[in-house]
Amino acid sequence: MEDKALLAAVSVFALLVVLSKLKSLLVITKPKLNLPPGPWTLPVIGSLHHLGTSPSIHRAMRRLAQKHGPLMTLRLGEVPALVVSSPEATKEIMKTHDIMFGDRHMNATIATLTFNGNDIAFAPYGERWRHLRKICVLEMLSAARVQSFRHIREEEVARMMQNLAASAGSGAAVNLTKMIARFINDTFVRESVGSRSKYQDEYLDALDAVMRLTSGLNVSDLFPSSRLMQVLSTAPRKALACRNRIQHILEQVIQDTKESMDHGNEVATGSEGFVGVLLRLQKESSMAIPLDDNTIVADMFSAGSETSSTTLNWCMTELVRNPEAMAKAQAEVREAFKGNSTIGEGDLKELSYLNLVIKEALRLHIPAPLLIPRKCRETCQVMGYDVPKGMVVFVNMWAICRNPKYWDNPEEFKPERFENSNLDYKGTDYEFLPFGAGRRICPGINLGVGNIELALASFLYHFDWKLPDGIEPKDVDVCEAAGLVGSKKISLVLHPVTRIPPANVD
Numbered sequence: 001m002e003d004k005a006l007l008a009a010v011s012v013f014a015l016l017v018v019l020s021k022l023k024s025l026l027v028i029t030k031p032k033l034n035l036p037p038g039p040w041t042l043p044v045i046g047s048l049h050h051l052g053t054s055p056s057i058h059r060a061m062r063r064l065a066q067k068h069g070p071l072m073t074l075r076l077g078e079v080p081a082l083v084v085s086s087p088e089a090t091k092e093i094m095k096t097h098d099i100m101f102g103d104r105h106m107n108a109t110i111a112t113l114t115f116n117g118n119d120i121a122f123a124p125y126g127e128r129w130r131h132l133r134k135i136c137v138l139e140m141l142s143a144a145r146v147q148s149f150r151h152i153r154e155e156e157v158a159r160m161m162q163n164l165a166a167s168a169g170s171g172a173a174v175n176l177t178k179m180i181a182r183f184i185n186d187t188f189v190r191e192s193v194g195s196r197s198k199y200q201d202e203y204l205d206a207l208d209a210v211m212r213l214t215s216g217l218n219v220s221d222l223f224p225s226s227r228l229m230q231v232l233s234t235a236p237r238k239a240l241a242c243r244n245r246i247q248h249i250l251e252q253v254i255q256d257t258k259e260s261m262d263h264g265n266e267v268a269t270g271s272e273g274f275v276g277v278l279l280r281l282q283k284e285s286s287m288a289i290p291l292d293d294n295t296i297v298a299d300m301f302s303a304g305s306e307t308s309s310t311t312l313n314w315c316m317t318e319l320v321r322n323p324e325a326m327a328k329a330q331a332e333v334r335e336a337f338k339g340n341s342t343i344g345e346g347d348l349k350e351l352s353y354l355n356l357v358i359k360e361a362l363r364l365h366i367p368a369p370l371l372i373p374r375k376c377r378e379t380c381q382v383m384g385y386d387v388p389k390g391m392v393v394f395v396n397m398w399a400i401c402r403n404p405k406y407w408d409n410p411e412e413f414k415p416e417r418f419e420n421s422n423l424d425y426k427g428t429d430y431e432f433l434p435f436g437a438g439r440r441i442c443p444g445i446n447l448g449v450g451n452i453e454l455a456l457a458s459f460l461y462h463f464d465w466k467l468p469d470g471i472e473p474k475d476v477d478v479c480e481a482a483g484l485v486g487s488k489k490i491s492l493v494l495h496p497v498t499r500i501p502p503a504n505v506d
């Protein structure tokens with residue numbers, strides 16, 4: 001809030017400068033480079049005044065790109081930015097020039113949260129990132145590891161179904177958004193630590209606070225060279241407080257895991273959690289690049305849990321908004337598992353429509369609407385324009401996935417559009433990249449989708465879903481919250497009605 005007021009004050013100041021020097025400002029100096037076009041800029045704030053007040057900057061960027069084209073230059077305060085809004089331009093960035101755009105944009109907030117890019121997601125492109133990525137792909141998120149977490153997902157889904165059945169019995173409405181966030185977080189913490197943790201509520205709360213700081217529009221992120229803005233902005237202090245909270249929790253988790261390992265309680269490598277994997281590797285003297293505790297802490301900040309819960313939440317939101325799709329998905333799952341009191345992961349292959357629902361929710365509600373911003377490492381040419389070194393790159397996948405040029409009736413939720421189509425999210429169809437593409441593509445696709453599928457199938461199998469009195473399906477809100485992840489702003493509140501009672505667990 002304070003940051004917004006500060007930004008408004010800076011804007012007013014910029015406007016006054018303009019009014020006093022209007023004539024000279026209208027003389028546009030000819031750029032030496034052939035930059036992609038963009039809207040006119042003001043001194044100090046650059047293009048910020050074009051973004052409007054909506055927290056969803058991907059929407060404002062789409063509006064501007066419709067006028068200026070699929071490669072557009074913006075200046076966000078001091079930060080030069082390239083906005084990419086077509087599959088062709090995306091392919092050039094993420095395939096043709098993948099190495100040139102292999103860096104991440106590190107703003108002040110992200111730097112604080114990740115110990116200056118100590119984690120894999122924000123590590124600069126290079127040896128260290130390659131090393132962390134290898135650990136991530138081969139050790140932490142391999143198919144075998146994801147499979148080894150199956151019992152965790154099945155237990156956590158069963159626990160959630162039982163809680164839902166209890167609410168259904170009392171006729172109470174449930175805040176499904178909160179319930180999903182807790183389920184994904186509990187699952188993710190168990191996958192990280194290998195067991196339930198006494199710190200999980202605290203962790204969920206701290207992660208939630210982190211997400212609200214990652215819009216990239218904090219004044220301290222927009223004016224990185226201004227010491228005054230660093231002091232006046234509240235974001236750096238909030239980010240530091242969040243990081244300290246999470247660091248404190250994770251240090252205790254790391255300590256507990258180390259003690260457990262020292263007492264000879266090392267788990268078999270097939271079933272250890274992420275923290276256990278990293279601690280095991282930390283001990284190995286043959287490691288080319290040592291893993292310190294801060295790296296382990298920073299890596300556990302992963303947006304993996306927020307993106308997964310956001311996707312599951314949007315799946316349910318769109319299904320209640322579209323009763324025909326809901327009926328079709330329920331009919332499929334109930335037919336496939338007729339007579340079972342519970343569903344396991346092994347059975348999910350049968351559910352083709354469910355997978356279309358997940359794909360369509362990923363298309364309509366790209367979990368990271370601007371992906372995770374990259375940075376240009378060397379000046380290069382893209383589609384005939386110069387892109388200077390240091391320029392931050394926002395791929396507006398949200399806009400591409402809603403562009404009528406590539407999708408029929410793009411604003412409609414229509415899982416059938418993926419039927420008999422080879423279009424997939426694995427990084428080669430540039431009009432549909434919810435997980436990104438190229439060298440820095442999300443390595444957590446299997447885990448992310450795995451954490452969603454069983455829960456969604458179980459929601460549809462065991463329950464019917466009623467909206468609170470007086471709310472029609474089309475009234476269900478679809479606004480996104482601010483931040484790197486486009487989560488649902490207003491919680492989804494529904495009445496579960498038990499159709500097939502879930503089995504008791506304990």
Ligand code: HEM
Binds near residue numbers: 121305372434
């Ligand atoms: C629905 C779920 C998820 C979505 C939509 C998603 C999306 C993304 C996107 C868009 C990127 C940036 C890709 C690029 O720059 O091209 C990314 C990177 C990443 N994701 Fe995911 N993600 C999900 C789940 C997960 C999970 C479950 C994990 C692990 C626990 C994970 C770990 C990572 C990591 C480590 C990176 C950084 C990779 C790098 O920079 O080399 N993600 N994700």
